[in-house]
Amino acid sequence: MKSIRLGIFLVAALMLSGCASTQRLSEADRARARTVAIAPAVQKGQLFLLAPSGANVGLMFGAVGGLAASGTVDDNQKAFAAFLDKNAVSVDAIVRDEFEKVLRDSGKVALAPDSSAALPVISVSVTQYGFGVTHLLSSNVVPVMQMEATMTDSAGKVLWKESERMLPSIASPMQTTTWTQLHDNPKSIEVEWRKAAHYLAEKIVATL
Structure with a gap:
């Protein structure tokens, strides 16, 4: 029961952290933002894992020693992050690729090949x-x-800002997989994150 309460708390925390301010592009700013650049680096935040009660995700993804024994949320995250590094899965690269693809395909703005001091970024x-x-x-x-x-x-003036999130629930628009499938085929982690990033990017770009 304690693990279930902890899981519910973590989902609630995720939902609360998803609240972010938004800002729509004014008509005047839209006229100045016909061509934009995308910043080369993507800021990466918190790794979030929610497993069934009692499950040791870290052990499944290669945790050893104290990390394997503890099975804490923090140690599970460290083991999963190490698994990502070992298999060259980069969520920031995935997100940037998918966002650029969606923005380019939308036709809402032209994309400059490189950042310029005169262009919105x-x-x-x-x-x-x-x-x-x-x-x-x-x-x-x-x-x-x-x-x-x-x-x-x-x-440095903010012209436009939007965020979207995808929570773990039976209402998720993504197809389900399992921890075992993710472990046995690390490439599937990238595939699933690409689908999620593309879906969220489409919702974000729709507000531009």
Whole structure:
């Protein structure tokens, strides 16, 4: 019961952290933002894992010694992060690729090949990412992700800002997978995160 309460608390914390301010592009700023650049670096935030009660995700993803024995949220995150590094899975690169693809395909703005001091710049961040069970008695997991995009002008003024998030639930728009499948095929982690990033990027860019 304690683990279930902890899981509910973590989901609630994720939902609260998803609240972010937004700002729409004014008509005057829209006229100045016909061509934009995307910042090369993506800010990466918290890795989030929600497993069934009693599950030791860290052990499954290669934790050893004290990390394997503890099975705490923090140690599970460290083991999963090490697994990502070992298999060259980069959530920040994934998010940037998918956001750029969606923005380019939208036709709403032209994309400059490089940043210029005279151009508005869109900075993208993935403030939370990971996987979570669809409910606390399930072994099925879905991607968890929160993305934010902010457009600023050369003076640093915010012209546009939007964020979207994807929570672990049975209402998730993503298909479910399992911890075992993610472990046995690390490439599937990238595939699932790409789907999630693309979905969220489409919702964010729709407000531009």
